[in-house]
Amino acid sequence: xxxxxxxxxxxxxxxxxxxxxxxxxxxxxxxxxxxxxxxxxxxxxxxxxxxxxxxxxxxxxxxxxxxxxxxxxxxxxxxxxxxxxxxxxxxxxxxxxxxxxxxxxxxxxxxxxxxxxxxxxxxxxxxxxxxxxxxxxxxxxxxxxxxxxxxxxxxxxxxxxxxxxxxxxxxxxxxxxxxxxxxxxxxxxxxxxxxxxxxxxxxxxxxxxxxxxxxxxxxxxxxxxxxxxxxxxxxxxxxxxxxxxxxxxxxxxxxxxxxxxxxxxxxx
Amino acid sequence: xxxxxxxxxxxxxxxxxxxxxxxxxxxxxxxxxxxxxxxxxxxxxxxxxxxxxxxxxxxxxxxxxxxxxxxxxxxxxxxxxxxxxxxxxxxxxxxxxxxxxxxxxxxxxxxxxxxxxxxxxxxxxxxxxxxxxxxxxxxxxxxxxxxxxxxxxxxxxxxxxxxxxxxxxxxxxxxxxxxxxxxxxxxxxxxxxxxxxxxxxxxxxxxxxxxxxxxxxxxxxxxxxxxxxxxxxxxxxxxxxxxxxxxxxxxxxxxxxxxxxxxxxxxxxxxxxxxxxxxxxxxxxxxxxxxxxxxxxxxxxxxxxxxxxxxxxxxxxxxxxxxxxxxxxxxxxxxx
Numbered sequence: 001x002x003x004x005x006x007x008x009x010x011x012x013x014x015x016x017x018x019x020x021x022x023x024x025x026x027x028x029x030x031x032x033x034x035x036x037x038x039x040x041x042x043x044x045x046x047x048x049x050x051x052x053x054x055x056x057x058x059x060x061x062x063x064x065x066x067x068x069x070x071x072x073x074x075x076x077x078x079x080x081x082x083x084x085x086x087x088x089x090x091x092x093x094x095x096x097x098x099x100x101x102x103x104x105x106x107x108x109x110x111x112x113x114x115x116x117x118x119x120x121x122x123x124x125x126x127x128x129x130x131x132x133x134x135x136x137x138x139x140x141x142x143x144x145x146x147x148x149x150x151x152x153x154x155x156x157x158x159x160x161x162x163x164x165x166x167x168x169x170x171x172x173x174x175x176x177x178x179x180x181x182x183x184x185x186x187x188x189x190x191x192x193x194x195x196x197x198x199x200x201x202x203x204x205x206x207x208x209x210x211x212x213x214x215x216x217x218x219x220x221x222x223x224x225x226x227x228x229x230x231x232x233x234x235x236x237x238x239x240x241x242x243x244x245x246x247x248x249x250x251x252x253x254x255x256x257x258x259x260x261x262x263x264x265x266x267x268x
Numbered sequence: 269x270x271x272x273x274x275x276x277x278x279x280x281x282x283x284x285x286x287x288x289x290x291x292x293x294x295x296x297x298x299x300x301x302x303x304x305x306x307x308x309x310x311x312x313x314x315x316x317x318x319x320x321x322x323x324x325x326x327x328x329x330x331x332x333x334x335x336x337x338x339x340x341x342x343x344x345x346x347x348x349x350x351x352x353x354x355x356x357x358x359x360x361x362x363x364x365x366x367x368x369x370x371x372x373x374x375x376x377x378x379x380x381x382x383x384x385x386x387x388x389x390x391x392x393x394x395x396x397x398x399x400x401x402x403x404x405x406x407x408x409x410x411x412x413x414x415x416x417x418x419x420x421x422x423x424x425x426x427x428x429x430x431x432x433x434x435x436x437x438x439x440x441x442x443x444x445x446x447x448x449x450x451x452x453x454x455x456x457x458x459x460x461x462x463x464x465x466x467x468x469x470x471x472x473x474x475x476x477x478x479x480x481x482x483x484x485x486x487x488x489x490x491x492x493x494x495x496x497x498x499x500x501x502x503x504x505x506x507x508x509x510x511x512x513x514x515x516x517x518x519x520x521x522x523x524x525x526x527x528x529x530x531x532x533x534x535x536x537x538x539x540x541x542x543x544x545x546x547x548x549x550x551x552x553x554x555x556x557x558x559x560x561x562x563x564x565x566x567x568x569x570x571x572x573x574x575x576x577x578x579x580x581x582x583x584x585x586x587x588x589x590x591x592x593x594x595x596x597x598x599x600x601x602x603x604x
Contacts, residue, residue, distance in 0.1 A: 008388045008390070009391060010394075012386070012387060013387065013390075016376065016379065016383055016386075016387055018323050019383065020376065020377065020378050020379055023378055023379070023419070024378070026406065097334070097339050097340070097373050098339070098367075098369050098372045100338070100339040100358060101337050101338070101339060101362055101365070101367040102362055102374070102388075102391055103362040103363055103391060104391050144604075182412045209455050240345075263339070264339060264340055264355060265341045266279070266280075
């Protein structure tokens with residue numbers, strides 16, 4: 001199936017998923033409240049940390065920069081995919097087998113659906129977080145090109161996250177519960193993904209490990225690109241994201257092929 | 269059109285003994301149990317034919333239909349649908365067949381059917397204008413206008429099922445596979461769905477392959493019926509013959525407004541009775557249901573009437589009796 005033909009197809013899936021999100025916009029507002037709370041807490045925490053340390057900068061970040069950094073990582077994290085829940089359920093109930101009668105690639109369908117859900121959320125979260133932080137510490141970080149770079153890298157981050165989520169969902173073929181795997185992923189994002197702390201604040205050995213893993217491309221990289229905008233870094237960031245997206249796409253396809261065989265031979 | 273030769277499917281399940289020792293043992297040395305879901309069936313379906321594949325739960329109907337739609341590999345045997353081996357050329361076959369699985373909806377739950385239709389048009393790569401035309405035609409035929417833009421979750425089961433069947437026909441499949449399409453529907457709605465499928469077959473020549481555990485589906489919908497039990501086809505013939513030989517009785521259940529006081533007529537047998545209720549078996553080759561009901565209505569004040577086909581188990585038991593197989597399953601002759 002040509003990639004050219006595939007794009008409008010799966011693009012339509014994403015649109016339909018987005019439309020479904022809109023129907024449940026009440027839920028979106030609830031998430032916004034969560035964002036406001038998070039940012040409020042972070043701002044209080046870090047103001048205290050800076051005051052106690054008596055320094056203007058910690059690991060190269062000023063208070064304003066750190067708060068904006070966290071706003072960006074939270075924006076992405078609160079938009080991430082939950083598609084592994086649906087996939088896991090479909091695997092366990094045996095429903096997944098029935099989707100094979102249609103000429104669609106199930107994993108890409110799920111990725112498209114995931115993006116349809118998360119991209120609108122990204123927009124809303126970005127607005128909410130920016131509003132709260134601007135009110136809290138002012139506009140001292142970021143720039144217009146920074147915003148543009150963030151949006152692009154954030155979208156790539158969500159695509160990467162969607163692929164990971166699909167993998168987590170497909171693991172239901174081999175293990176009973178997918179939630180523990182998701183929790184591990186989430187914790188990895190929190191730590192070496194740079195969600196709670198910029199990677200610069202991690203001990204050196206941990207930072208070295210984090211450089212080689214995909215998790216920082218989900219949270220840390222887009223946030224950094226906003227706070228410390230620099231062309232070379234942006235291009236490097238996007239390249240790294242695209243590389244990992246390519247790798248994960250291949251992994252997803254391989255896992256899916258094995259999973260399909262399992263379903264088709266053993267009957268789901 | 270559809271050719272099946274000696275199709276078998278054996279599932280291997282691991283058995284676990286209860287308790288902790290059992291769990292440990294199954295880790296080290298799992299006990300494997302083989303279940304033969306389909307035991308070598310052979311049949312051919314012609315273009316435009318309407319075929320019902322009926323049998324009790326666990327008989328192998330769903331397993332068979334999964335193999336024919338390519339989502340399950342057989343253990344042995346061959347099958348060809350529209351010249352393709354389903355499990356080998358699943359994606360290609362997908363464009364030419366339609367599937368409706370009664371237990372699994374293909375429509376997006378929170379959105380109106382219209383959106384699901386549009387999505388399917390993209391998935392099947394339908395050109396815009398022909399698709400619009402086709403959709404309008406199906407919406408008219410299935411009378412979906414009123415709820416085309418209502419979220420699927422707000423539709424009744426019958427309305428949803430009509431949308432499902434319409435959705436499965438958007439891409440003009442040559443064969444339509446329906447797995448228990450009338451399950452859970454009430455009598456009137458079932459009839460409506462059956463009529464629609466029938467009309468579709470007559471207008472467009474779509475081959476219909478339907479599985480059901482409701483013998484009523486056979487009666488009104490199909491020219492040919494295959495009865496499957498424990499993975500084997502025990503009857504393959506015209507529906508009229510099936511009706512004549514094995515569907516000769518109907519069960520009439522009555523709720524009365526006055527105490528039951530007996531009723532005798534040719535071909536009528538009282539199965540059981542209480543003070544205000546009775547269950548009768550009517551031999552339709554001897555007495556017509558209409559005549560019997562008319563007599564009952566004139567004799568008693570009746571609060572509620574239910575006319576049912578004999579349950580599948582009874583039909584199968586009769587088939588075994590007549591065909592002379594050894595009884596396997598369906599020894600229970602109770603009509604409840």
